Amino acid sequence: MRRLRDERGSTVVTAIVLLAMMMMMGLATAGLVDGQQEESGRERARESSLNLNEGVLYAQAFVLARNWPSGDGSVAFPATCGSGSATTTYCPNRDTLAAAGPAGGGSANFTAADYRAGATWTTKVRDNGGVMEDFYYSEQADVAQAGCPVTPCTKDHNGDRQLWVQVSTKVHGRPRSVVALLQLEEFKEAFPTNAVTAGHVTVSNNGNHGGRALVDITGSQIAVRCDPADPACIVSNRTSHIQPRTFAQLPATQTAALSPTQLQRLKARAIADGRYFESCPPANANLAGEVVWVEECSGSYGSSLQTVPCPSGYPGLSANGGCINTPASPGILIWHKGTAKFTGNDTFVGLIHMANDSDGTGGTTGTVLETGGGFQIFGAASVDGGGGLKVGSAGVPNIKFFPNVFNSLASYGTAGLVQNTWRELDASG
Structure with a gap:
């Protein structure tokens, strides 16, 4: 029988070999895991x-x-x-x-x-x-x-x-x-499709003009915030000045055609398009554009505004002067605060909207938008609040309704x- 102190045999050698193999496998596994963790970190990054x-x-x-x-x-x-x-x-x-x-x-x-x-x-x-x-x-x-x-x-x-x-x-x-x-x-921005929307309307011209209309709203109506039966609501010296005589009274709560949110969107578009005026545009300004914004101004404009030749083929479109916009590309001119008067022989093709500070303290109840001479709005006109529209002397219809101007009214989304x-x-x- 072998004694316990006998050191002969292979057990120790075998144990050392197995331990070495286990250490190598462990190191390999650790290296693999470390590499995978690094790759996972890179992938996460x-x-x-x-x-x-x-x-x-x-x-x-x-x-x-x-x-x-x-x-x-x-x-x-x-x-x-x-x-x-x-x-x-x-x-x-x-x-x-x-x-x-x-x-x-x-x-x-x-x-x-x-x-x-x-x-x-x-x-x-x-x-x-x-x-x-x-x-x-x-x-x-x-x-x-x-x-x-x-x-x-x-x-x-x-x-x-x-x-x-x-x-x-x-x-x-x-x-x-x-x-x-x-x-x-x-x-797309919604807008009342009236030929005229205002607090009150006055046609100051006294001439007969051969029975021809100075405000031609064929296909639409005049919507006012007063009682059309009141003589001071829609003033016209001759019944022929407004044709046809189709009037409507707006609800008392409908004081503005555009909400404050709509106004802000349209203002942002005018700024983005470079069609924003902080104060009164110059006399020879270019007021053409899909959305043009005038922040605050009370001014009068004649025949010096920039225009392009007016196209033919549009019944009622004046040919006396040039056009601001065209029937194929109408625009909206938003006058946020103040009043505006347009004379001369040019035609604005589109919608002129006088916001009359409707989203602020409110504006005047007097005349806010006035046209005269040979100036024509081929489209529609709107005045918010109690402000009024005044149509003066004219060799052509000062306002001729053109329904297409509402189709292109849009802000940026x-x-x-x-x-x-x-x-x-x-x-x-």
Whole structure:
């Protein structure tokens, strides 16, 4: 029998070999797990970067919907916006995006650990003109575009209401870059389809004009906020001055044709289109445009306003002078506060709406809109509140109802993604 102190045999050697094999397997397993964890971390960072990318894209779309850079007078967007730049009207709010922003994440939407350090983003807004009409080339994004007044072209120079937006993000050193074509959508605005809407109406002309109407509302009516049977409500020296004599009294609660919310949307569009006047437009102003806004003015305008030749083929359209807008492209002129008088021989094609400060303290109950001479409104006229419309001397119908002017009344809605234009760029561009 072997003694316990006998050291002969292979048990110890076998144990050492097995222990070594187990250690190697453990190290291999640990290395595999570590590699998988690293890959998982990289994948998470890439996905986090893409999520931030899409968030910034929609934030830029939100900004564009409210400040679309179109029209000759609109402000061009910055060449780039970024997480390190100061927040402006034309850039996404950096404090509401990644928590790594200057605000420290207090109001951020992306607050996970990946976004708390080392998360950055930049955006580029570019016109889809020239070589980038159908496809976005990152290497062409910063070069000059023919005819565009700014380089790079950061405004809707071609006027098609479409713009490219490129967003580049980096989370934990993992870059992602996407681009998409955004299109500005229009929001149709409802408006009473009356030839005239006002607190009261006066036709001051005394002439017979051969029995011809000075206010031709054929196909519509005059809607007033007073009793049409009251002699002071609709004043006309001759029954022939208003034809046909179709009148309606508005409910006492209907004091404005447009709500304050509608007015704000239309004002925002006028600003975006570069058709906004903070005070009285000059005597030779261009009042043409789908939506033109005059904030506050009490002024009189003659034959110096900018016009285009009036087309033929539209019964009742004056041919005495030029046209502000055309029947094919009518517009709305919104006079927010104050009064306006138009004389001369020109024709405004569209809707003249005197808001009469309806969304504020309210305006005057006197005459707010006055026409005279050979000036014509080919479309409709509206005065909010108790304000009145006055039609003076005329060689042509001062107001000729044209129903098509209500069809194109629209503000700007959202800036939506054009289908099949979203794609990811390589990390370098």
